[in-house]
Amino acid sequence: MTQYNLYAALRAAFPADLDSTAVETTGTAGEPLLYTWRDLDRGSAMIANLLAALELPPGVRIAVQVDKSVEAMMLYLATLRAGHVFLPLNTAYQSGEIGYFIDNAEPAVVVCTPNNFGWVSKIAFTAGTRHVFTLGDDRSGSLLQRAALCPDDQVPVERAADDLAAILYTSGTTGRSKGAMLTHGNLLSNAQVLQQVWGWVPGDVLIHALPIFHVHGLFVAIHGALLNGSKMIWFAKFDPQAVLQAMPRASVFMGVPTLYVRLLQEPGLNPAVAGNMRLFIAGSAPLLIETFQAWQRRTGHTILERYGMSETIMLTSNPYTGGERRGGTVGFPLPGVQLRVRNEQGVGCAVNEIGGIEVKGPNVFKGYWRMPEKTAEEFTQDLFFKTGDVGKVDAQGYVTIVGRSKDLIISGGYNVYPAEIEGVINDFPGVAESAVVGVPHPDFGEVGVAVVVAKLGAALDGTAMLAHLKTTLANFKVPKRVDVVTDLPRNTMGKVQKNLLREAYKHLFA
Numbered sequence: 001m002t003q004y005n006l007y008a009a010l011r012a013a014f015p016a017d018l019d020s021t022a023v024e025t026t027g028t029a030g031e032p033l034l035y036t037w038r039d040l041d042r043g044s045a046m047i048a049n050l051l052a053a054l055e056l057p058p059g060v061r062i063a064v065q066v067d068k069s070v071e072a073m074m075l076y077l078a079t080l081r082a083g084h085v086f087l088p089l090n091t092a093y094q095s096g097e098i099g100y101f102i103d104n105a106e107p108a109v110v111v112c113t114p115n116n117f118g119w120v121s122k123i124a125f126t127a128g129t130r131h132v133f134t135l136g137d138d139r140s141g142s143l144l145q146r147a148a149l150c151p152d153d154q155v156p157v158e159r160a161a162d163d164l165a166a167i168l169y170t171s172g173t174t175g176r177s178k179g180a181m182l183t184h185g186n187l188l189s190n191a192q193v194l195q196q197v198w199g200w201v202p203g204d205v206l207i208h209a210l211p212i213f214h215v216h217g218l219f220v221a222i223h224g225a226l227l228n229g230s231k232m233i234w235f236a237k238f239d240p241q242a243v244l245q246a247m248p249r250a251s252v253f254m255g256v257p258t259l260y261v262r263l264l265q266e267p268g269l270n271p272a273v274a275g276n277m278r279l280f281i282a283g284s285a286p287l288l289i290e291t292f293q294a295w296q297r298r299t300g301h302t303i304l305e306r307y308g309m310s311e312t313i314m315l316t317s318n319p320y321t322g323g324e325r326r327g328g329t330v331g332f333p334l335p336g337v338q339l340r341v342r343n344e345q346g347v348g349c350a351v352n353e354i355g356g357i358e359v360k361g362p363n364v365f366k367g368y369w370r371m372p373e374k375t376a377e378e379f380t381q382d383l384f385f386k387t388g389d390v391g392k393v394d395a396q397g398y399v400t401i402v403g404r405s406k407d408l409i410i411s412g413g414y415n416v417y418p419a420e421i422e423g424v425i426n427d428f429p430g431v432a433e434s435a436v437v438g439v440p441h442p443d444f445g446e447v448g449v450a451v452v453v454a455k456l457g458a459a460l461d462g463t464a465m466l467a468h469l470k471t472t473l474a475n476f477k478v479p480k481r482v483d484v485v486t487d488l489p490r491n492t493m494g495k496v497q498k499n500l501l502r503e504a505y506k507h508l509f510a
């Protein structure tokens with residue numbers, strides 16, 4: 001198998017003028033910050049050399065829970081260069097969640113914010129991690145202090161296409177997260193396909209306003225810009241007004257639907273402000289047709305919706321050219337991706353018939369970290385990956401997602417697995433049982449509502465329960481409402497009828 005490194009492929013696309021601007025951003029005090037391509041290359045080389053100095057065997061996990069910064073991106077690039085495996089963690093995760101990931105992944109290195117060093121390092125050292133560095137969003141912390149002493153050139157360690165580049169934890173229907181193992185080959189092939197189908201051109205400028213611990217912000221956006229030698233206008237946090245200010249200088253924007261909903265609330269969104277834009281891309285959650293149409297009316301641009309997963313990176317996309325971008329659909333399978341829809345008996349569905357979406361291609365992950373049985377369960381005999389999404393394909397080949405067979409809520413682009421939340425609620429004193437369901441929400445698309453039954457004789461306090469959940473779970477997982485009821489609706493088999501609960505609560509936030 002040919003030897004290469006994803007970083008080397010990205011580096012080869014950097015512009016000839018390494019002193020031109022690669023990233024434009026603002027510091028924590030609002031001061032303008034510019035990074036050149038040379039800065040990205042040198043900075044990532046120094047961190048890669050620091051990792052090399054630790055003399056770790058190739059392929060160890062580098063777990064990272066830090067605020068978004070350009071240096072955090074350099075740490076990702078450095079991990080690739082050093083031949084290790086990047087393991088990004090949502091900054092909202094709390095100690096119980098981080099403890100699980102560290103125990104499960106056994107990272108050789110953990111990088112956290114200076115503020116969290118106390119509790120994160122305790123978890124990491126207890127789990128056997130020997131190196132814990134800190135990285136602040138203001139270039140503070142031990143990682144950069146140590147890296148500053150290292151040489152600023154480095155030859156990326158050669159890897160095979162099949163070698164791991166990253167592990168992304170994605171929650172499970174059983175309530176336990178699984179680490180999706182992505183290879184250098186998965187990531188590079190997908191980035192190359194997207195560069196072609198989205199028509200990236202020299203001079204493109206990307207607005208990067210997404211978090212960098214998930215596929216969307218970390219891979220689709222960063223790889224897209226780097227592989228095209230394109231400048232990024234970089235925001236540590238999504239702020240609709242700041243994005244609008246940057247828009248006249250940009251040409252590509254990527255966002256989850258909530259970002260589009262919030263931009264639409266800005267009076268300053270108009271065709272003129274979007275006049276230089278070439279492409280608006282949406283994904284990670286269903287884009288409501290109303291949002292799609294409102295965007296057309298307000299800007300004159302048609303959002304291109306695409307569909308993907310942590311396990312597969314990008315799978316389908318509406319056409320950039322040569323066809324209609326059809327709202328409510330996720331477009332066509334990307335070149336190289338085979339996509340089929342099958343019913344519960346495993347029989348292929350007819351045109352427009354609804355079934356489970358299954359996929360195969362160079363983008364499909366290698367399996368779940370240390371979970372061979374779980375991996376085997378998620379693949380068919382002929383090695384298609386079962387996405388857990390339910391959909392259909394029309395006569396022209398457009399794919400539409402109509403629902404999910406997995407019990408999953410997607411809230412503001414983040415996945416929330418009811419089983420995990422129910423587990424935490426059920427451990428709360430006085431709780432007999434609970435059900436968490438997703439209901440429509442105007443800002444987040446969908447949010448969780450918890451319906452809880454008390455044990456006989458117990459009095460439950462919804463406010464205390466919410467306070468407990470806020471200290472236990474990442475904030476976006478906390479249900480927006482807890483209702484205490486006398487019993488849960490069940491079918492004749494005794495199974496909780498979540499569809500009835502969804503129906504009962506569907507207008508709660510409407």
Ligand code: MCA
Nearest residue numbers: 210214215216238258284308309310411412413414475476
């Ligand atoms: C924040 N809050 C949320 C969410 N985010 N509640 C539900 N769902 C959310 N997503 C709550 C917090 O708990 C808090 O509540 C309050 O909102 C304010 O928190 P803050 O962090 O200030 O919120 P924000 O900055 O306004 O964040 C909203 C956001 C953010 C910008 C929409 O959630 C976001 O960046 N989402 C993008 C996620 C993403 O990148 N997904 C891609 C996954 P309280 O005050 O009560 O505590 S990759 C993927 O899905 C696949 C592969 C793909 O296809 O791309």
Ligand code: AMP
Nearest residue numbers: 170283284285286306307308309310401
């Ligand atoms: P994650 O586990 O974060 O990788 O989320 C993957 C899931 O997000 C997919 O299985 C889909 O259910 C959902 N998803 C991603 N893009 C879209 C989209 N454009 N429309 C509907 N659902 C989407």
